[in-house]
Amino acid sequence: MSKEFNFSLSGIARIFQIGKSGKKIRSQSDSIEFLNSDETDFSPIKIADPTEEDHAVTYRWVKENLLLNWGPPVGTITDLRSILPTDRRDKQIRYVEDEKGYWQFDFESILPEPDPTDSKRVLVPNDITPPSPGRWIWTRGRTERHTDLLGLEIGDDHPQYQLRSEKESENGYAGLDGARGLKIQNNDGSSWITSILRSIATETREWLLPNKNGTLATDDNFIGTDGLTPGAKGLVPQPVTADIEKFLSAKGTWEENRLLYNTDIKTADYTAKQYERVLVDTSSPVIITLPPSPTDGVMLAILDVSNNASTNPIVLEPGSLAINDGLAGEEWTLDMDGIYVSLSFSAVANKWFFNEIPGTFVPLTPIGVLNSPVGNETTSAPSVNWVSTRLATKQNSLPITNALGQLSVESELRVSKPTDYNLSPAGDETLDCASFSNFRKTGGTATITLSNLGEGQEVSLLIESTGSAYVITWDGGTFKWVGSSIPTPTPSASKLDLYEFKRIGGIIIAEAKLNIG
Known part of the structure; x- marks a missing residue:
């Protein structure tokens, strides 16, 4: 023993x-x-199965009484009904994914299906024929009912696991309003201000918050400034179709764009748009129709990029409007190689005006173009060649009278000096601005000097790239570049760079239009 x-x-x-x-x-x-x-x-x-509540339990007991009561989830109610008797047991719980709910099998239940209050509460398995016992009964899952888990009274449950009486309190959480809006509070120092965040979307939307501090816009309108009183942020005014070329100003309104932008090269007749710089290939004649319904103050420009307008002129067609002092519908012909003109529209006068006119005016009914006018003609217009020669020799005070009214070469026809369109080779070069105002040059590393550039005078230089990168050093004065930096020439072959200069107060204002073509 x-x-x-x-x-x-x-x-x-x-x-x-x-x-x-x-x-x-x-x-x-x-x-x-x-x-x-x-x-x-x-x-x-090794211990026996428990007989009292405070007894230790075995793994077998836990498995049979707890773990086996939770079966694998099923997809639909149809799948739940199809579970075989060998795969279910009394008090087993199954999660139905499509319904986002739990059903528990009661081996002895004979409840009728459907339940009078809820058609899905009681489900009879496929292998059981009522009134035989055995039913799947909808049960409260812990993800759907927090009351029992938290020890709260029925009706005092809350999605944030807090008492309903605790919501919107200083140490509580945000509440919900009657329309499922989320209440957000802020203390302004004297009281709590409640705001409501609610969706009015008619379809599913995804909102991404920024990864840094910021402020979300409201439906308050954007308020501009008058230069005296600051504006306010908010929703910008809705642009209409006519605002296609406009930008939003700090004044709070859509304003006209005052900057020109290049088009692609036009080889056929084309209707220009506001604020375009139309690049024209004059290998053949081209008609450029001006915008039919321009707004006040808009601009556009035309540039002959193939330097052949003397052979194949560019014709400006104003439609029902007029250009300068011409009649409505009268055309203008631009017949100088490499010509560049810009126009502005006046709503008061209801016509286009040239900012520069280095071309020949040709009415719809020709009245003659003279290379040697004496100044008292009433039925003829001076040719561009004559105007250029007069200005080059500073004989620019001769009044010209024609059928369109009184014109002054000095005040109305602000034409540049003759153009040097001989393509100069790459390398260092001095541009004589007293003799010419427009130049052409082959691209390549060089020092380019502007010589004799007069006050208020404008000159341009068109550089044709040969396909290699290069650097230009500018000399001849103090240069101030648009954009505050010296531009880098375009290296791509067959591309054009247009440089424009104007001396104002002794400073040369410079701008580059790169990668043309």
């Missing part, structure tokens, strides 16, 4: 071993530990 030991109440050692090389028992202040003989790990313990 095994030996038995009785110990006195004075106690024994804190650790003792049961049998030779047997397991050990160690007493702790709050527990008893069963250890292997070497005390390196705990020893397994």
